[in-house]
Amino acid sequence: MSGAGSTFAFPLLSQWGAKFQAVEESGMDIAASLDGPLAPEGGLGSPLSPWAGGLDYEPVGSLGGIMRVIAGAVDFGASERPLPAEEVDRHKLMQFPIVTGGVAVVFNLPGVADGALRLSGAVLADIYLGKVTSWSDPALKALNPDVTLPDAPIDVVHRGDGSGTTYNFAAYLADASGDWRERVGVDTELKWPVGRGVKGSGGIVRSVAADRNSIGYVEVGQARRDGLPAALVENRAGEFRAPSPDSIAAAAAGADWAGSRHHDLLLTGATDPRAYPIAATVHVLMPRETGPTSARTLRFFDDALTHWRRDAVDLGYVPLPDEVVGQIRSYWKSTQR
Template identity: 40%
Template sequence: MIRFRNSLRVAVLGMVMFHAVAAHAAEVSGAGSTFVYPLLLKWAATYYVKTGQQVSYQPTGSGNGVRQIKAARVTFGASDMPLKPDELRAAGLVQFPLVIGGVVPVVNLPGITPGQIRLSGPLLADIFLGKVVNWNDPAIAAINPGIRFPDRKIVVVHRGDSSGTTFNWVSYLSKTSSAWNESVGTGTTVKWPTGVGATGNDGIATYIRNVEGAIGYVELTYALQRNLSYAAVQNRSGTYVQPSRESFSAAASAADWSQRPDFYQIVTDAPGANAWPIAGVVFVILPRAARDAASAKAALAFFKWALNEGQADAAAEHYVALPAALVKQIEAYWSENIK
């Protein structure tokens, strides 16, 4: 674990920092969500080429990102769990959605290909509760006819850090399993009944790839980049849905942002036959009145570019861009709430 954390620090320093910026450019720094890291990395690189503006981002987990922005150590925080309006006001912060993606269960089972197996919310909850402990359990076989599972112990892998990806994962489990809701509940951190912890989406992806019999959860891009096998998951309508930009978009289309103060909304377990049930929204958190006005202005310019011109990058990284009407609503929110 120590070796992994050291490697992650090296990766962050080597991949995220963009140097040799114009002398007049304000410094823009961010921290938080690992869920959105692949896209923010790509956006920052593209934006730097276009404008010479440096945007540095540390994928430290949503909980850490919230702590960093509250302490004014970064220009912006990013979290997959929205803050409630009262908490935002108390801390002098604002938030807005940036992009939509999906959390997927990933497994390491020899011979199992991406999307081949099916899992439901109650079954996933029982696995992460430690009630279903072997891959040849009848409950798994019952919804996967024709697939022969090995007589192998299930190794549960979960986040060990404060994580918005975890928040969306356990939100889905809580909405579909009363046993999970009553015994574990939701949050960026929970008291896990079983399993081993890893840091960041990348940490879970690495563990899954290296340990046969393992199951965990990551944002889809991490699964695709590392060629991990993911599962189709049962949604509210009873349909087993494959994770894709289309199913994420179907989940997002059920959301109505117009009456949501500070855009507070959770989109897991969305209605719709084609909706992915573990969709997540990434939120950017900024101060209402920043100490460094130049950096705050530069950050807003970056996000305005990302929301209006960064759509191709979002699609390439398997995220869903926000609808144009919502982008206009966000820009009006900036004018009304950020000094």
């Protein structure tokens, strides 16, 4: 089974892929008691075909994943930027969420601990617009009166490839800053006014970890695993929140998945005062046509969403609620052709 796209979700998909390979090699389906949309007879409870090899997933970024699944080069693409429902229909695809996570704003400031730095959306936008260029800028001092910030230039790091993480980060900045909306906008690839572009989430982590006075953005689980401190970020209610499982779950709680066509929702507009404001959902895109390949792909995601949820928690993501998983399984049945 082949997939491509999100670097944000790569650690989780890798873990799920290893488990699926073990299930396939055993020749049995762990979801034997469940019904599913996979075949006219048998469903998810039937024995697996004697496939082997698990998952071959390339973390090429969300834009690359979208392009590859549209071209028919992979069995599925993964992206934090959902395609609009009209595009999903035009390309005869299905689109559904698999997990939620957070985009952490990470920094390298000696002596400034994790969760000590506060950033509003407006000031963060001004940093990435090149209007706030020093850590000693009055706007940063006003947000952080009890933090000793260096009188040093801000080393701005951003993604240089097409990225769903960038899309959600830019959506948050656009919500907070009219200047950002007009000058830069929201997309997987941007014309950045300042900073240096790096490839993939790993490039952000390596650059920020290595370079003093730098700032970047990356999936929160990866930031935690690599020991990068993250800022508290201001939400719509004016509260500064850390990217924690509870604050990400609060952002996801208001999502109307059932009311959206092909699940084309972003979470960056959450209004709950407890919510972390840069939450992102990973979406899977795959062809609608039925057949052995699509059946195997859906079997993989069914097992992942129902049996391997703990992997998401352990890696710093937030699993989908049971109710949403049930809605997704119904969506498979109604959308596959």
